[in-house]
Amino acid sequence: MSDAPTGEMLMRQDAEEHLRKGIEAMFFAYRGFTADPDRILADMAYGRAHHRAVHFINRAPGTTVNNLLEILGVTKQSLNRVLRTLIEDGLVESRVGTADKRERHLFLTEAGQALEQALSNAQRDRMRAAYSAAGPEAVAGFCQVLEAMMDHDLLRMYRLLSETDK
Amino acid sequence: MSDAPTGEMLMRQDAEEHLRKGIEAMFFAYRGFTADPDRILADMAYGRAHHRAVHFINRAPGTTVNNLLEILGVTKQSLNRVLRTLIEDGLVESRVGTADKRERHLFLTEAGQALEQALSNAQRDRMRAAYSAAGPEAVAGFCQVLEAMMDHDLLRMYRLLSETDK
DNA sequence: ATTTTAAGTCAGTGTTGTTGACATTACTAG
DNA sequence: CTAGTAATGTCAACAACACTGACTTAAAAT
Numbered sequence: 329m330s331d332a333p334t335g336e337m338l339m340r341q342d343a344e345e346h347l348r349k350g351i352e353a354m355f356f357a358y359r360g361f362t363a364d365p366d367r368i369l370a371d372m373a374y375g376r377a378h379h380r381a382v383h384f385i386n387r388a389p390g391t392t393v394n395n396l397l398e399i400l401g402v403t404k405q406s407l408n409r410v411l412r413t414l415i416e417d418g419l420v421e422s423r424v425g426t427a428d429k430r431e432r433h434l435f436l437t438e439a440g441q442a443l444e445q446a447l448s449n450a451q452r453d454r455m456r457a458a459y460s461a462a463g464p465e466a467v468a469g470f471c472q473v474l475e476a477m478m479d480h481d482l483l484r485m486y487r488l489l490s491e492t493d494k
Numbered sequence: 495m496s497d498a499p500t501g502e503m504l505m506r507q508d509a510e511e512h513l514r515k516g517i518e519a520m521f522f523a524y525r526g527f528t529a530d531p532d533r534i535l536a537d538m539a540y541g542r543a544h545h546r547a548v549h550f551i552n553r554a555p556g557t558t559v560n561n562l563l564e565i566l567g568v569t570k571q572s573l574n575r576v577l578r579t580l581i582e583d584g585l586v587e588s589r590v591g592t593a594d595k596r597e598r599h600l601f602l603t604e605a606g607q608a609l610e611q612a613l614s615n616a617q618r619d620r621m622r623a624a625y626s627a628a629g630p631e632a633v634a635g636f637c638q639v640l641e642a643m644m645d646h647d648l649l650r651m652y653r654l655l656s657e658t659d660k
Numbered sequence: 661a662t663t664t665t666a667a668g669t670c671a672g673t674g675t676t677g678t679t680g681a682c683a684t685t686a687c688t689a690g
Numbered sequence: 691c692t693a694g695t696a697a698t699g700t701c702a703a704c705a706a707c708a709c710t711g712a713c714t715t716a717a718a719a720t
Contacts, residue, residue, distance in 0.1 A: 347621045349656060350637060351614070352553075354527050355546070356648045357640035359567065361520050375706050380521070387518075393667060401525060406708055408668060430666040430717050448517070455513045458642035462635065469628065469635025471516060474523035476624035482522045490515060541675050559698060572677055574699060596686050596697040 350473075364450035377402075377410045379447050382436065385420060386444045387489060390433040392425070399485055419443055516639075530616035543568075543576045545613050548602065551586060552610045553655060556599040558591070565651055585609060 333341070365379050384399050385391060393411070397404055411434075414420040419440035425431035436444060459467050475483060499507075531545050550565050551557060559577070563570055577600075580586040585606035591597035602610060625633050641649060 343622075343625075344618070346633065347618045347625065348553075348614075350621055350625070350633070350640075351527075351617055352652060352655060353637055353640040353644075354524065356645075356652045357643040358520065358524055359648060360643045360645050361517075363645060377707060387514075394665090402707085403709065404667075405669080405710085409707080412668090425666095428666080428718070432667065448514075451517055452510070452513045454643060455516055456509075458639050459509075459513065459516070461642040462638040465631070466635030466638040467512065467516070469632030470639035471519055472628040472632040473624050473636035474516075474519040476627040477523040477526045477620060478519075479526045479529060482525060486518060486522045489518060539674095543676060560696090568676085569678065570698075571679085571700080575676080578699090591697095594687070594697080596684095598698070 360454060361451070364454055365447040368446055368450060373413070377406070378414060381407070381410050381414060382419065382440060382444045383448065385434045386436050386441065386448075389435050390423075392431045392433060394431075396434065399489075401482075414440070526620060527617070530620055531613040534612055534616060539579070543572070544580060547573070547576050547580060548585065548606060548610045549614065551600045552602050552607065552614075555601050556589075558597045558599060560597075562600065565655075567648075580606070 362376060366376065369375055369379060380400055381396065384396060388395070391399075393404070393407070397407055400407060411420065411422075415422055417439075418437055421435045421437050421440075422432045423435065425433055462470070475486070478486060528542060532542065535541055535545060546566055547562065550562060554561070557565075559570070559573070563573055566573060577586065577588075581588055583605075584603055587601045587603050587606075588598045589601065591599055628636070641652070644652060
């Protein structure tokens with residue numbers, strides 16, 4: 329019934345194995361990626377959603393709610409719950425737009441910046457260690473593959489974010 | 495007050511920017527990574543947790559509950575809820591251990607294998623596209639950095655999984 | 661003047677995680 | 691053999707974070 333595997337079949341098998349390894353690597357690595365900030369957030373009344381909001385407000389100060397909604401890819405009800413607590417706790421400031429008064433522009437307060445720093449320092453420390461362990465060529469490949477994995481519109485947003493800071 | 499930036503300072507700034515890009519790339523790419531299986535699961539009464547369970551049972555057939563708990567990194571109560579529905583729905587079979595009768599060995603039924611195939615095909619298609627877009631050297635770097643990001647014990651598990659299938 | 665847009669809110673629901681407590685069964689060590 | 695420990699499963703309660711759907715307010719656009 330089954331013939332001996334051809335060279336091409338073996339190559340394909342190898343490629344499938346690489347895919348599977350990559351999938352599992354993503355799973356385990358993402359756990360590490362979020363572990364350190366999660367530990368900091370666990371003590372407070374905040375979670376990963378707060379981290380993401382604070383990160384992108386810091387990244388693009390003055391961004392509007394709609395903008396943030398697109399970046400985060402959640403519903404406005406979901407974001408609003410997070411945003412409300414951050415504003416109540418004095419970590420985020422919401423200013424009425426000048427050009428368009430319907431819009432709210434979001435900024436981190438000093439306390440908000442302090443939290444953002446604490447969270448991203450923890451995350452960056454791990455990232456820095458991984459980068460220096462793997463070396464610069466590996467890092468380039470890492471980013472290339474990640475970009476290729478993104479949905480089209482998310483890739484657009486990712487690139488837009490990088491462009492804005494010259 | 496502030497002196498002109500030295501060459502070293504500029505290099506550091508550049509490195510920090512790379513870190514930030516990598517962090518955001520992980521965020522956006524992980525969304526793409528889970529998007530396709532999530533779409534399939536949305537129609538059923540299942541979620542991402544079911545996908546993970548099914549994936550690793552397929553990966554290591556006959557694995558025990560404790561084993562799976564370690565791999566997934568959740569509480570037994572959390573896993574049990576997922577596992578119970580999968581067993582009730584006839585996707586997973588739980589066999590009493592022969593050597594140690596306290597243990598339950600987990601297997602996918604034919605229906606379970608069908609679901610696993612559907613989910614991992616969707617995920618692998620995206621991965622395959624990303625791999626061929628980025629090229630083999632990029633893929634090697636991708637995996638290197640991901641491994642360097644993992645927690646020590648997760649890296650051990652990741653490597654153990656790859657070894658078992660020769 | 662009507663429609664659309666940006667933002668916020670209320671209520672309900674579902675998945676996935678957590679603690680803590682407890683029961684059953686079976687292996688292990690004394 | 692008995693006591694302790696280990697593997698599994700379960701009940702209850704709770705929290706974070708996502709969703710849908712419906713609705714309001716204010717301001718901009720047509």
